[in-house]
Amino acid sequence: MPSVTHEALVELFKNRPTLAAEMLQDALGQPVPAFTEARVVSSDLAEILPSDRRADVIVVLLVGEQQRPAMAIVVEVQLGVDPEKPYSWPVYVVQTRARHRCPTRLLVVAIDAEIARWCARPIDTGHPGLTLTPLVLGPEGVPVVTDAAQAATAPEVVVLSAMAHGQSEAAEAIGVAFLAAAAGLDEERRAVYGDLVLSSLNAAARRTLEAIMKSGYEFQSEFARSYVAKGVEKGREQGLLEAKAQAVLAFLEARGLEVPAEVRERVLASTDLAELDRWIRGAASVGDARELLATTGS
Template identity: 45%
Template sequence: MRISVRKCQCRNVISLTMPPKYIHEGLVELFRCRPDMAASFLREVFGLLMPDYTQTRTEACDFTDMGPKEFRGDVAFSMADEDGNNLAGIVVEVQLARDETRKWSWPVYLATLRARLRCPTYLLVVTPKSDVAEWARRPIELGHPAMVLCPLVLGPELMPAVTDNAEAMAWPERAVLSAIAHADGPQADEVLSALIAALEKTDDERSKMYYDIVLATLSESAKHHLEELMTTGYEYQSDFARKYVAEGRAEGWAEGRTTEAAHSVITVLDARGIPVSDDIRERITSCSDIDQLDTWIRRAVLVETADELFT
C-alpha cells in the first residue's frame, strides 16, 4: 500500500465503527506477527533480564485440557536456546475493558504455561486505555501466604513512542502500538509520520490490516491529523478487517438483545429494592449468554439478595 506524505486539501471526517472483537483480535495479531515483541517490551519497559534466547515460538493458548472456555488466553510465547530448551514463557493478554473474571483466569494462564514449559513465565497485559491499565495493575492475591500476582501492564502511558522512521520500518508492529498510544500527544506528528513510513515498507495485506487497527482506535481529532498526512480518505481495506466487520454486523442483533436482557435483570432487582454491587453489575452486563440472562431475569423476581442469582 503506497501512502504519500503530503498535506491533504480535503478535511472530510472519517467516521468508522468496528466491533470490539476486531480491535481485540487485531492487537493480538500484532504480537503473533512479531513473536519477539513481547520479550522486548518486558526488557525495555519493565527492566526484566530476559534470557539469552535464540528462537521464539508461539505456544498453544488452551490453558486447560478440559473445562470452561474462559481458560483460553490470547497468545503465548516461549523463548528457547539453539537446542530448543525452554528458557522463558510469556502470556500476552489484550484487554479493552475491565473484566473481573480475569483475576481468576490470569493466574491459571501463567501457572499452566509455567508447568507446560518448565521455566519462568511472565504475564504481559496490553491495553490502549489508561483506566483499564490502572485497573489491570491491581495485585491478585491467590490466598496462599506471599502468593500475589502483579500483572505487568503495558498501557498507553508506558508504550514507547516510535518517532524514528528507520525503527518504525524495522518494527511496524511497534509503530502501530505507538500511534495508538501517542496520536493525541505532543509527539503526534512524529509517531504518525513514522507509522506511515512503516506501512509503506510493509507488505500490502499487512499494511492494510495495521492501518485498519490504528484507524479503529484513534480519536476523531487524531483521525483528522492522520488525514492531513495522507492524500486520500480511507475505508477498511484488509481481508482481516472485512471479516470482522461482517461478523460485527451479524452479531449486532444478538448483542442488542443481550444488552437489553442484562438491563432487565438489574431493573428488576432495583425495583425490588435489592442492592446490586459493582462486581455483580459487571458480571451481569458482561454476560453474552442470552439463555443465562433469561434465567437471571426469572430468578430476579424471586431472590432475596443479588448473590442468589448465581446459585
C-alpha cells in the same frame, strides 16, 4: 465475544513474536533471558479451563540448538474490568509454566490508563506467599515511536504506539513514522495496520496522513470503518451540543440578562441535548439567568 480492538492488539503480538519480550524488557524494565527465537505456541489450556477460556497469546523464548525454553510469556489484552481475570490469570501462568517447564511471566496489555491500574493490582491466591502481580503495559509504558528507521524495523511497535498515543500531540509524527514502515509490509498487514493507525489518530493527524497517502484512500477493514464512523458521529453530536449551548447564552444576552460565570459554565458543560432544548425555551421567559437552571432542577 472479543472486540475488534482486542483482536487487533492480539494480532500485533502474534505477528511479531518478539514484541512481548521487547515490551517486558524495554518498556517495563523486566529482565529477559537471551534467546535465539521467540515462538507463538498454542494458548489452549483446556486441561483445566473450558475451551472458550484461553490466554490471548503465549510466546516461548527459545535458546540454543536444542531450542530449550528459557521463558514463557502469557500475553493478555484487557480492555475493561473483568472480575473473572484474577481467577483465570494465575491458572494461565501456572499451567503454562508446567507445560513448558520454564519461568513464566504474565504481561497484560491495556491501552486505557484506568484499566491498566485495575490490571496491576496484586492477586492474592490465598496460599501463603503466593501472590501474582501482573506486569501491565499501559499507555504510559508504550513507547512514542516517531523515528522512521525504528518504525521500519518494528512496525507492530509503531502501531501499538498509535493506539496508545494517537490522541496526543505526537499523533502526526507517529503516523508519518508508520508510513515509512508501511512500504516494507505485505499487502494484508499494510491494509490492516494502516487502518488501525489511521483510526487511532486524532482528527488533525488523520487529515495530514490522508493528504500524504494516495488520493482516494479508503479504509480497508471493518474495524477502521466502524471506528471512524463512531468518531464522526461523536463529532457531529459534540458540534450540536456546542451550538445549542451557545444559543442558550445568546438568547439570554440578547434579552439583556447578565449571565453569571457559574451559569455559563453549566450550560457549556451540558451533554444533554434535551436539557439544552429546555433551556432555549426557558431563556425566553426567565427574569434572571440563574432561574434557568433552577427551573430544570439543576
